[in-house]
Amino acid sequence: MTQNIAFIGLGNMGGPMAKNLIKNDFNVTVYDLNATAVAELKAAGADTANNAKSAVANADVIISMLPNGAIVKSLYTGPNGLINEVKDEVLIIDSSTIAADDARAVAKACEQKGIAMIDAPVSGGTAAAEAGTLTFICGGEKADFEAAKSILSAMGRHIFHAGASGAGQVAKICNNMLLAIHMIGTAEALNMGAQQGLDPAVMSDIMKASSGNNWSLQVYNPYPDVMPNVPSSKDYQGGFMVDLMSKDLGLSQELAAKSKSATPLGAMATQLYQIHQAGGAGGLDFSSILKLLQNKK
Ligand code: NAD
DSSP: OOOEEEEEOOSTTHHHHHHHHHHTTOEEEEEOSOHHHHHHHHHTTOEEOSSHHHHHTTOSEEEEOOSOHHHHHHHHHSTTOGGGTSOTTOEEEEOSOOOHHHHHHHHHHHHHTTOEEEEOOEESHHHHHHHTOEEEEEESOHHHHHHHHHHHTTTEEEEEEEESTTHHHHHHHHHHHHHHHHHHHHHHHHHHHHHTTOOHHHHHHHHHTSTTOOHHHHHOOOSTTSSTTSGGGGTTOSSSBHHHHHHHHHHHHHHHHHTTOOOHHHHHHHHHHHHHIIIIITTSBGGGHHHHHTTOO
């Protein structure tokens, strides 16, 4: 029988992810605070709800893709928390990037109600969300992970079980700290070459065939007009906002302190993104860190 999925949070990532579930013939009911995002999904074939509670009323599976841990906790375990509204046999999949401790707290509250929950943050960015090629990094009971796999496969290509509850978030935060570091490094190298009169497109080709090659260069070039359809070629609109990268780096530093791990480059990346954010760039894509290096608004 086709599963009923409630999808909550239809932003840059959640919108295209929900569309891929519809394309794969799941029954999808959506909710977001933003009515325009809901209308777009309705046009794509989703059922819509006026609030989260009605969205989950008939759900076999709930997927959330929300900005931060406070919102995720409030949605599920707050005063009108969804864990009091759902069917017993529901599976909750939270794909937001949040602190591992927040994910564990929600999973524990679910467990006390007999509800299954996994953390399943994603990597790959908006292009992968659209193409259905995300990487899912999951934490939770193995059986719940196995139950989620066929649904996650409709939105992603690589699906990992990182370990117990919260492990998906730990792995995701390690990855995003590295992403910030190589994005800044890539922007620094391209900017220095351009200051020396080199063409950033030629520089990119050289580094992609050399030892500086990395994901930012391959699929997310921060220098405008080197690559089509990436945020840097669209005035840094869309993509993964500086506000969200700054949040993830903050989580990385909390994790570093907690686990007594030395992350000097992670700390530097956190500071640089905070400076960029304080300069008013919070709503731009994170590859706009190039503008900070160039001292451009
Ligand atoms: P976004 O800001 O574009 O979307 C978030 C959506 O959640 C918005 O549409 C907002 O209206 C909605 N929302 C907020 N509070 C809500 C509530 N209480 N009820 C219902 N809807 C609510 O963010 P995004 O880029 O889609 O990112 C979502 C999550 O995915 C974040 O945790 C982010 O860190 C993570 N992530 C993003 C990317 C990326 O490239 N953008 C990549 C990997 C992971």
